[in-house]
Amino acid sequence: MPTNTLLAVDQNTITDVALEQMSTTANPRLKQIMDSLVRHLHDFAREVDLKPEEWLEGIKFLTAVGQTCTPNRQEFILLSDTLGLSSLITSLHDERTRDSSSTTASLLGPFYRQSSPQKALGDSIVANPGVAEIAVYGRVTDAQGRGIPNASVEIWQTDDEGVYDLQKEADLVDARGQFHADAEGRYWLRTVTPLGYLIPMDGPVGDMIRAQKRHGYRPGHIHFLISAPGYREVITALYMGYDDHIGSDTVFGVRAPLVVKIDEKDPKCPIPGLKSIHFDFQLAAASSDGSGRVGADPSQILKK
């Protein structure tokens, strides 16, 4: 269409006019994503008959979300999490790539860090476990239930007061570690019962959560990243079934197969004398699919 042809732009034709102008997009996948995004964005505005002053409130909100991001904080991921988008992306990825029996994924969250202290099987990941100490054990297997020798088990969580190491001090490393399974794929370690916590409420997402009269809590959980050469990595978390917020996670990460209980006296627990959680992780064979990490180290996002 020659650029000097005048187009009839109104509240209905604008969508096709915009899509036509974007039709030159070189990357077909980018074109497909932007086409769908623009159609849904316009349909949304028409559906609610969005007023200029409401549009401006939206602009102000998104600007504040962007300006709240720092190398230690990712407010846009928090927004995606609290709108259920991150949970949806995780499920879509699982549906696309997971074997029917392999472990369900959950969100990576903002507290994963790449370099975790190396631990030996049976070690504690917590410097001062105190009375809240528990054992976590199980196996890492393939789709046929065969143990994966030497599988990597990365684990991170809050302390028993609901706080991550990084939230106390930027350089503190605690309540996280990397283990390697034994020759039969077994792992066992010591930690503490994690406590649920309030998401960061001092930014624009917190304002939204308050306006929606949501409680803002996540139930207590333990993060895991399980990987082994030749298998698809699984990012997941185990959720404490007894937590009051187990059915109303503010970021919608809980999945029924990931809800666990703490056993008072499990005779099979390889660390005697401790309450314990037993969970087996099952990995699918590696595929050519890209990253399944719904989350990222915030410092990597602000990097140019």
Next chain:
Amino acid sequence: MPTNTLLAVDQNTITDVALEQMSTTANPRLKQIMDSLVRHLHDFAREVDLKPEEWLEGIKFLTAVGQTCTPNRQEFILLSDTLGLSSLITSLHDERTRDSSSTTASLLGPFYRQSSPQKALGDSIVANPGVAEIAVYGRVTDAQGRGIPNASVEIWQTDDEGVYDLQKEADLVDARGQFHADAEGRYWLRTVTPLGYLIPMDGPVGDMIRAQKRHGYRPGHIHFLISAPGYREVITALYMGYDDHIGSDTVFGVRAPLVVKIDEKDPKCPIPGLKSIHFDFQLAAASSDGSGRVGADPSQILKK
């Protein structure tokens, strides 16, 4: 629903689960807007089967848009503009509030400032008009075509090289002014022919425009804000019909009724010897509707 009931969350149920958690929102309009937004956001992600690494690219993009905003630059409004959303909001507002015959609205844009130099009818708004000088004249009337005495006519535009005063120096005031119509609603003034220009291309929105292989230009135009007590203010712009980009405005602001030509020798022009544009503005009676300004002074958005 009690918070300790475990919910079945998957790629299809997540939308209802999220809407249920937001159902406590106190303000019914906010609830309506967020419900529609979440449904469309989730439908978009399902429709394109958005992958984790694509989601992360989106997070990075939105973060960069937010971090590019300053008191002198509003990258989120630029994004809204280039996706056609601002144009759509303008049309919805017009449809909701405009009389059938009153002047069509256009975008406020990022270069409006509240304090404009006061001018007398016939004055030039440009310090050094040179050879590009033209006249603009017409009437401001009500829905019955009766002149509105003393109506305010605010005007701002680029110079004849496509640059706004604020883009040259933050404190420079040129090519803008406020006039008041005479007792019969007539206005006349001198300015220069505006030149089209490239939107700011050095930020993330510029990256998007390049990836979409769009030219990034706006056709030459003159902004107006027309107001009078008892009437709905009209924010609009007159577009230069001869401009090569008149049919492909990057921000979709052009509307057919706002396209004008420059008359070589109009005998009715009240300023003899100049080429001229003749345009009559018609205002609707005031309604209780809120602001129709699709745009804002960027310095007001970053203010807490």
